[in-house]
């Protein structure tokens with residue numbers, strides 16, 4: 001968390017409270033950043049940060065347990081390390097192609113092309129295909145933040161019995177899935193008050209994960225402080241920037257025209273207040289965060305709108321098979337390098353087929369080239385003025401959607417289907 005200890009804490013003897021909960025360490029870039037570095041993977045296997053214990057939980061899903069034990073992690077890292085080794089062997093093989101090797105008495109450059117028998121790849125067996133025993137069958141879902149974050153709640157809503165894995169950045173959550181440490185990542189993409197979370201749209205484009213689900217989560221914010229601290233003592237409120245903006249008016253109404261500071265996630269703000277015994281600082285976070293970090297709720301339901309909802313998408317390495325028997329949504333991103341007039345044509349492709357759009361978002365992309373690789377695998381760098389993100393209410397299994405996209409492809413120079421997934425049809429219930 002990028003939160004600097006405030007000057008007001010100088011002089012306080014930091015009394016570390018014992019949280020009601022064993023907070024697991026978050027996955028960091030260092031834990032997952034180096035997939036091709038066997039040494040790093042081996043080092044991770046002994047990293048004490050990876051030996052988080054499974055916390056007790058009040059939710060119906062296992063929160064925060066990064067695989068639950070050191071054994072899980074060691075097996076994850078061993079898998080990574082073995083992948084690295086086999087990749088290394090492949091590289092050795094190809095880079096050594098023009099080295100003279102004498103194998104079984106025969107020159108390596110002979111037409112027989114022999115390699116040492118002990119280096120030949122072993123055929124896969126059934127045992128190679130079975131899942132690593134320590135992982136079990138529980139779905140592992142990576143989210144940004146610490147336990148008590150709304151992203152963790154979204155993971156629990158989407159996959160009620162999952163193991164939620166806290167990560168210190170979104171980038172890490174993406175990488176955790178890409179490296180098979182997690183099965184899904186949770187990404188907040190828009191909020192009913194704050195609108196789109198643009199940075200996360202950029203991440204969707206940069207990575208190759210597929211949207212496989214969505215969750216609309218009513219977000220109910222609380223103002224949290226240490227026990228015994230009254231509203232009048234507060235001279236600073238900290239939280240995730242989205243949460244701060246969602247509570248802007250209410251904070252003013254509460255007379256809290258005090259410094260506001262942005263941190264990485266709401267629950268991380270609560271944890272920071274508790275861990276540093278900050279008696280002059282309040283955090284905006286969930287009631288669950290209050291419980292986990294031993295804070296009091298000074299004010300409940302402080303979001304400016306009772307219908308405050310954040311939409312999260314679930315990401316996976318593989319797309320799901322689109323169905324047509326239940327309501328599906330499809331998300332696409334497209335661009336055209338010759339101006340924005342394409343937008344009208346694209347929208348008409350959906351309108352003529354009676355396909356409703358649930359979202360349209362433009363993102364400036366001026367002077368930022370995207371490398372387009374065509375079928376012939378020749379890359380061309382093109383500069384787009386805008387990227388357009390569109391969600392529409394149809395499955396890719398639906399002929400209307402397929403025809404609409406075939407038409408869209410004709411108008412655009414870049415088109416990617418981010419995912420086709422079941423719509424969250426949970427009946428609406430206000431968060432206050």
Ligand SMILES: O=C(O)C(=O)C[C@]1(C(=O)O)C=C[C@@H](O)C=C1
Pocket residue numbers: 144145148149150151152188191197219240242243264265266267310
């Ligand atoms: O900080 C958290 O608790 C999050 O899960 C992040 C996040 C967001 O990025 O919008 C999620 C839901 C709320 O809108 C506020 C913050």
